[in-house]
Amino acid sequence: MKNIIKLLSTVLLVAFVFSACKKQISEIQYLGGKAPALTSTTLSSNVLNIANKANTAITFSWTNPDYQFTSGISSQDVAYTLQVDTTGANFASANLKEQVISKDLSVTLTVGDFNNLFANWAENMPHNFEFRIKSALANGAIPLYSNVIKMVVTPYLDVAVPLPVTGTGNLYLIGSATPGGDTHGWDNPVPAPSQQFTKTSSTTFEITIPLIGGKQYLVIPDNGSWANKYAVKASDVTADGGPFGYNLGDNFPGPSASGNYKIVLNFKTGKFAVTKL
8 A cells, every 4th residue: 555655656746847847848938039230341342353253352240139038048059041132022032042151140251252142143234132131040940130231233254164165155965865876876066956055044055855764965065076075073963963064074874764854054053954854
């Protein structure tokens, strides 16, 4: 009987402690925080120049949002994101660009880094931009947004891979994955315009074409010449995409299954993408 009473007492004690802890945890509530106050240095020139890409362009600084809970100031790490978008877009356009800045309260950007923020906009022409800082706790919880800084900036054209300058400035697809297959796919020159890329922007080219599964291909800038090529480093890519470069040593891997595919080459990012249609 004594053992039963002792056991019941232990169970009741554990239940009481658990209930007390649960009540204490449930009472921890978010009290608020301060929207970060964003400031910046002044650009030496609003027209960015590739010759100065290694120089310091601008420093953004902001205040701590001081997330407050009933248990006190949050001990969680705060993540910050620098956002840039077109003036009036309310940071909701398809061109919105973001840069995560970890736990720091400032970021200094070189001209090259700053120019990369404008990769979604046309080069060599002025644009009206807005900048702000977004702060958030773990998993993006409780976002707070700073004031907005506006400025006019003219970005320059910068590419990760040299654009085609030989021949006509066009690009052509060649290889055993093309409709010519193993027999004629590597014949140079290739049929045009069926194997000629379309230039869709100053830095992107694309082609839609039937490809033979399990084969390979290259991209050449001068139809009829093997002097130069766009290729890949095989260990860095898959058939779906990855980085490419000028006169690298390996062929692009073709898709495993035959079908119609769209191939997009982005010279600004130095990446290619292949999509089955």
